[in-house]
Amino acid sequence: MQIRDLPYTDPGEPDVRSGPRFLLWLGRQQLAGQLKSTAWGLLHQCGLAGLPLGVGIAVQAVIDRSGTRLALAGGLIALLGVAIAVGDTMLHRTAVTNWITAAARVQQLLARKTAELGSVLTRRVAAGEVVAVSTGDVEKIGWFVEALSRFAAAATALVIICVGLVLYQPALGVVVAIGVPVLALAVLPLLPPATRRADVQREKAGRATELASDTVAGLRVLRGIGGEELFLGRYREASQEVRRAAVRSARMWSLISAVQVLLPGVLLIVVVWYGAALARDGRIQVGELVTVYSAVTLMLFPLRHFEEIAMAYSFSRPSAKRAARVLALGRATDPSGTDTGVPSRTSDGPSGDLYDPATGLLAPEGRFTAVVCGDPDAAGRLAERLGGHAAEADELPSALLGGVALDGLALDAARAAVLVQDKDPVLLSGTLHELLDVPSSGKVAPDEALAAAQCGDVLDALAQASVDTDGDPMRTRITERGRSLSGGQRQRLALARSLVTDPEVLVLDEPTSAVDSHTESRVAGGIKRLRAGRTTVVFSSSPLLLDLADRVVLVHDGEVASVGVHRELLRTDTRYRAVVTRETDEETKALQTWEETA
């Protein structure tokens, strides 16, 4: 797999039974890549290990006053230099390719999983958990994947060097061969406390960042009411706590560095002492002493990979565990549907009256039905049930569209037939054109929908914010979640998007709660005009909207309490009047008190 061939057409079916199994699965997918980079790594390490030989030969040649051998040593070093350069570069290229392909694969798996889970996801696992996998864990898993082949190459090279040294110069070689495992393993006991301290530091840093971003997010409140010093003080405290934790962590790491200087140094002294004595007695050549000395100094590089792989594994194991957990999630209801007799194509999906057996709510085909429900949470749940395949499975019977149970349909077919716009629809980032480019019947043009939802002021605002699109609002990007727009503007854009979709049945939950009365009456008219002849259900308590509905249904305590048109219900039904207008006895009293005190 090369980087230019990414993304994968199919990222595969991961083994998500546990974190280590997931890592193993990832490794198996790129076995060839791992072997390739290990081979290049071996070339690099062996090239490095050969340098001392060249240095030793050169020094001995000079002692023996042989120009030819000096030149030969030069040739050897030049050759090794090329091997090192090629080996290192190719090792880097192949190892990085391993991590990029692994990271891309995990990101693709996550994208597919989140798209599949949709509304269910955040009920099963915290949103932050999923995002943490994508932002932090992928990198840690990638690090381990990348470090693995480097470690394999380094460990193999170390064995080769030790064997080579023993063969080349048995007396000194044995000393080194005994010393190397000690060096390789000596720092390992220090790593767990060091990584623990690093974790504490990261946690505190995360807390400080959270405080800072929270302070900034509420900055308008602070500047408007006060309390800047209070919050600055709090942040300074958190920031200094991070600093102290970081210094504590640095203490541990500096200890590790010290051990990494001390132990090889001791080995070096032993080699010099013993080797010099051997050389003095004529048992080894001076050049050989120099070779062994520089071999020991160069051994530090492959030795560091032991520390790296231990850390990479300890960091990536919890990451892999979390990734496996997220990827193992699934929907509670069967998204493929059980009612296989019904074709899942949009064009011949079910149609007819929408009926909810649990409450008795009926929305006749082609009519504009408004639902008034005193309890907003109950209204939200009812709206969700009207679309079938509710995120939280309950015991209630499925809503029926033209007599067909929506829960029995395939998820996609149910969503195509009934679009439920919840109370807090999210504007996905992108240009306005992209926002309105959703699967639709194709019968409602974006500008018609925008006009019906009274988005004129939004278009003006977007035109003003455009950078290089010559003031074309359709090509202007909407910031994340539409934060640059007001609540009312966001709501109207979301409504326009739902109108463009033009589904068989459109269910809207409080679509105009943040829109001012002037605009709301025009929006209500727009919905009615654009949805003429289509089934529309609106949950609202705004008289401006209710007044335009063909049929108004009052739902109370989970059951339909009365049905009629707005003006009639307003006159005849006191409970309806209480929910819709604000003239309950209590409130009237409150108003009177207010007027008296004012």
Add this chain to the structure above:
Amino acid sequence: MIGVAAPEYDPAAPQSATTLPVGTPATVRAYVGQLLRRHRKAFALLIGVNAVAVISSMVGPYLLGGIVEDLSDDVQDLHLGRTAALFGGALVVQTVFVRLVRLRGGMLGEEMLADLREDFLVRSVGLPPGVLERAGTGDLLSRITTDIDRLANAMREAVPQLAIGVVWALLLMGALGVTAPPLALAVLVALPLLVAGCRWYFRRAPSAYRSEAAGYAAVAAVLAETVDAGRTVEAHRLGERRIALSDRRITEWTAWERYTLWLRSVLFPVINLTHTTILLAVLMIGGTFVLNDWLTVGQLTTGAMLAMMMVEPVGLILRWYDELQVAQVSLARLVGVRDIEPDAGDAEVHPDGRDVEAAGVRFGYREGVDVLHQVSLSVAPGTRLALVGPSGAGKSTLGRLLAGIYAPREGRVTLGEAELSRMPAERVREHVALVNQEHHVFVGSLRDNLLLARQGAGDAELWAALGAVDADGWARALDDGLDSEVGSGGLSLTPAQAQQIALARLVLADPHTLVLDEATSLLDPRAARHLERSLARVLDGRTVVAIAHRLHTAHDADVIAVVENGRISELGSHDALVEADGAYAALWRSWHG
């Protein structure tokens, strides 16, 4: 063709107009200078301990050279005991000082980083409210999270490590020169290759890494959005499109990964060959000199060992120089906030009375486009004024002018005869508060969330304020009372409870005039009703300008101003306006039935 061209699409290119300034090179330089001066003692200490560590690390090669020299001269008494003792002593010094270098480097980095993030927040909380209203907090937010994160590595590691690497390399060069000057010259042989390679690389690398990082962040951003918008994605059947978008972002990101990998595919051989060339040059030139008896074999050995040690500092410098270059952009974004003039205001301006008045006000956000035209209005103390009108008519803007957040382009907005825009923000808010849709609950205790409005208030005052807005019931039921942790990560409050906290803050801050901007509009109409009782108590006895969007709010007001196209088209009491049978009356009829 060998090589990879830079991808055309650059994810780091700005996609929307940046709302806050980015620091100029001069500002950044000045800031860095100031930061270095503040920590110059720690810097000097770091360089000092580093020098000791490096010098003690050279004892080994020096001793080896001596031994080789003696051996080649067939000296029998090598004084091995003394050599080993010297080596051992140097090793102990080196161990201790390497530890110190690492520790001091870490401490210095942390201190600079702490300074930087605290400085930034200090500047941020001093921004004029008008700037915040216009720019929003999104840009600031990304600066304090993403940019600080990116800088963390640079400050924590790059700055100290670069200092260490440079000192190290210089000392090694110096040591080579001291051992035998011709050997120092040998190092220069390798220099042209290194310089040429690095120039090529560093000209391309920083912007490429920026794009690569932005590309990677974009991959994660798509996923985060899909998670956040789960319901919307499912309802609109956008799953396939989200997957396609994610795949596209991966293509864009990996294209940059491929490009930076190519850049390193050039740099890596250059560095590797430089190292070998240095070693080769030292051995060949030095060897020739020894053969001609211009140098001793001991000097050559020492030189060769020192040359091999060059690998580390060169690696350090190259590795961290990169990071520093990437960090520059983030630093410019952080320092940019310093370029905004804090509005000091005139501390001498005091209001005399509570009358709010706008006279002949014109205002626009952009040059030549006015949102308000010749608006005049006066609000007597204790009056409730409702501003109604269609979206985009300018009622929110008028509200912000009356709250002193923006200054009019023409005309005056005064409180008790004193111009609001000439007072410092801290003075204005003693008198006027803007209550908007943002009812932010801060991470922290419930107490902190209230104390911000009146610092030093006792618990009794806080409870009284909670009681005034009907919030003491649920607040007393909390396990830790006022010490309960709320906000993101803590106890999650309902929107209605959050709004009550916002109202309790108003009770504590006690301004005599309130500007309400659709304060309850984002709430469920049903929940909003409970709040209105709380709100009514807060409003009691104060001057209120309500940007109304539910007509009953208007109905209850003393005076209603209908704002249309930046002008006040109707002004009067509810009854008078209904009588007049204008736009307001039409709306009222359709609403009330």
